Amino acid sequence: MGVMKTPGVYIKEKNAFPNSVVEVATAIPAFIGHTRIADNRNKPLSMKPWRISSMAEYHQYFGDGPAPRFEIVEKPESVAQAAFTAQGKEYVLKQQDGAQGGNYLLYTALRHFYMNGGGPCYIVSVGNYQQDLDVEKFAAGIDELLKEQEPTMLVIPDAVKLGRENCKTLQQKMLQHCGYEMRNRVAILDVFDGYKTRKDPDGDPVENFRGDLGINYLDFAAAYYPWLNTSVIGDKEVSYENIANADALKTLLSADLNLLEPPADDASDKDKIRYKDLTAALDHVVSNWKDDTSTKPDDIDTSKALLNKTLLSCSPLYKTVLDEVKFQLNQLPPSAAMAGIYTMVDNTRGVWKAPANVSLSGVNSPTVSISAVDQEDLNVTAQGKSINAIRSFIGEGVLVWGARTLDGNSLDWRYVNVRRTMIMLEESCRLAAKALVFEPNVANTWVTIRSMIQNFLTGIWKRGGLAGASPEDAFSVHVGLGDTMTPEDILEGILRVTVLVAMVRPAEFIEITFQQQMQKS
Template sequence: MGAMKTPGVYIVEKNAFPNSVVEVATAVPAFIGHTQIADNRNKPLSMKPWRISSMAEYHQYFGFAPFPRFNIVEKTDPSALAAFRVAGKDYVMEQLPGKDGGNYQLYSALRHFFQNGGGPCYIVSVGSYAEDLDLDRFKLGIEELLKEQEPTMLVIPEAVKFKAPDCIDLQQAMLAHCGDKMRNRIAILDIWGGDKPRNDPAGDPVANFRNALGINFLDFATAYYPWLNTTVVGDKDLSYENIATPDLLMQLLRADLGLPDTLPDDASPKAKDCHTAIADIAKDWAAADPALSESAITNSKALLNKTLVSISSLFNTILGEVKYQLNLLPPSAAMAGIYTMVDNTRGVWKAPANVSLSGVISPSVSISAVDQEELNVTTQGKSINAIRSFIGEGVLVWGARTLDGNSLDWRYINVRRTMIMLEESCRLAAKALVFEPNVANTWVTIRSMIQNFLTSIWKRGGLAGAVPDDAFSVHVGLGETMTPDDILEGILRVTVLVAMVRPAEFIEITFQQQMQKS
């Protein structure tokens, strides 16, 4: 208060309590990929991180799903599995590459994220469905996230759409962003070719991933194997229009139903209906009847698709193969949803493991306990978390390690994420004391502030210890954390020791016989 010059009574208020530390959000992923649009009321959102909290908001700002297109191709690779057989010939379904085939994965990944408990997240649109995948634009999208402090996870589902070397290049950029530049978020990586078994003739996808990734910033990343057979894309999302070879489709359907190219006049009514439906596959509805409205054309196509479904089992098989391929997704987006769900229900210190995945039929590769041994513990330390199917329990996440599996400090992903939360919460709270006098009063304030925060975390089970003194300690002061030179240089040093909660990854129960006593 100012100098007292006039006689009277003066009131002085003093704060009795230190500032509080507010716990930062722990589950806010940032997704990078291609979207249909990127627009906010005619303001472009391309290459701009934008926060959403639901698929409805995603539709508003970024549009809807891409339109995938598949070719029917006669099988030439003896090792490939045939999708179906007609007239003694085997055929496979191949999605057209890039923009021609709508080969983008962000939309499906977002749907799977929200299915598994996802919440608020950031979207960085690096291009539309009319553009091919560009590695440099994805890296530029990562750089744009330097401006955002809230995201705590980085996920790029479309990284596996690049060739293997480019995928690793992009994932190394993700590691550098999380572990070097920001240090307040983790990267959830997908294994290129993770839909294939480890004994695949083309090579072991896990070994290739480990060999190529390098050793930098592994404690800021985690990876999961294998990919997942999901239910994101349903039957209603597909039709005959997803087949890019309508002429071959018509030919195969006629052969399957035993219909000639030209029907005789005395053909049965059913044969005529089938022949007409098949011939309508390549029909240009707008050209056939310019008076038809857009809704009428849509209804006509829907009716034709229902007709083909009802008359041909082969058509159902073809669409089933298309749906299977579109539903084969890498697990990173679903895991971001699992992290969010576990954080909201248990806390960031709970390992995101032994949790079931939603919207998943099965892992693409079945993993046994023996198979997981080398995934979980390796001499190189690059632990890969397994996703396994258990009888009567469904598909479970069965691992909680970072890629730095040999580090006793940062082996577990919940330890790294809890430490990020503690560090960011204390850092943001301590900003209020920047430029305050570097004296005992300030030291007591900052010590009390951090102690109160850590006590609340300990009470919720976030720190290990029977009493607070066993769980943490805060040190600050001259002769304790600072020297006189530190004070002269304007440095206030605080040391915080915390006992982190680690998961019981291995439980051993010992049984031994004893002598009969009665």
């Protein structure tokens, strides 16, 4: 208040309570990938992080999913198992690469994210469905996230589609972004070729992943193995339109439906009508109504659905082909689902609860069955690069059975929940302390900042986020001259605060000892 010069009554208000620390959000993943569009009312969203909170908002800004296309080819000798057998030959379905085959994972992965409890997230669109996957564009998308403080997780499902070398480059970029440039988020990584077993002839995918990743910033990332056989894509989402070489499909179905030769002259009218109708239907499979300009689009969509339903009811081979298409499209890396699990656990239990021993939704099975013996090398290794297992248990379903970061040998940062809890505490205190920048570096300011952090940590301890029977056992805050600062620090304008916290760690190994005792009665 200024100098009182005029007689009168003056009011002076004083703050009764100190500033408070507000807990920052802990489960805001950022997804990077290709989308159909990137538009907000004619304003482009390409290469711009954009926050959404539901799939409805995704559809509004980024459109729907890609149109995947598969080719029916005879089984090469290098492929162990055929997708189906027809006319004495074995065939496989091969998805076309990049833009031609709609080989993008972001849309399906995001649906799986929301199936597992996902909430608000950021989308960075690095291209549309007419552009091929490019590691440099994904790296540029990561750089765009340097401007955003809110995301706490980084997920790139399409990294595994880039090839092993480019996947390695991009995942190292993710680690650098999380552990060096930002330090307020973690990366959830997928194992390249994680749908294969560890005894695959092309090499052990887990060992390849560990060898490619390096050793930098491993405590800011977690990886999960194996991939998942999901149920995200339903029966109604696949049809003959997913087959690129429709001529080959027509040939196989003609043989399956006995349409290679027209019925004899003395055949029944029913057989003749069947031949005519099914032949016309297969002609539509090839033409896909491309030359039909007289019919309305809605009527064509209805006709396509009816044709697909007719072929499913008439041809077992057609159903087998579509089941294989659906199976391949539903084989997803687990990173997006795990981002959803992180969100769900944070919202229900808190960020300090390990995101493990939780069932996955929309998952039929892991692509590789893992036993307890198999998991030993995943969980504990000499190099410390722990890979969290996703396992199927009888009567329980598919569970996340690991909660370690890639820095598995570090006693400080071994567990995902410890790293993420510390990020939350650091960011919350950092943002609250900004209000005291340029305040006098004196005892009053020290008391203010100490009480502010102590009140915040007391609330976290009461909710079970810190270990200890009392607040004094759970944390301590130190600030002051002769304690955390020297006179030179004060002359240089530095205010140092030291916070000690007792973190909650999961009970990863539970030992129950049994021993016989003498009979007493």
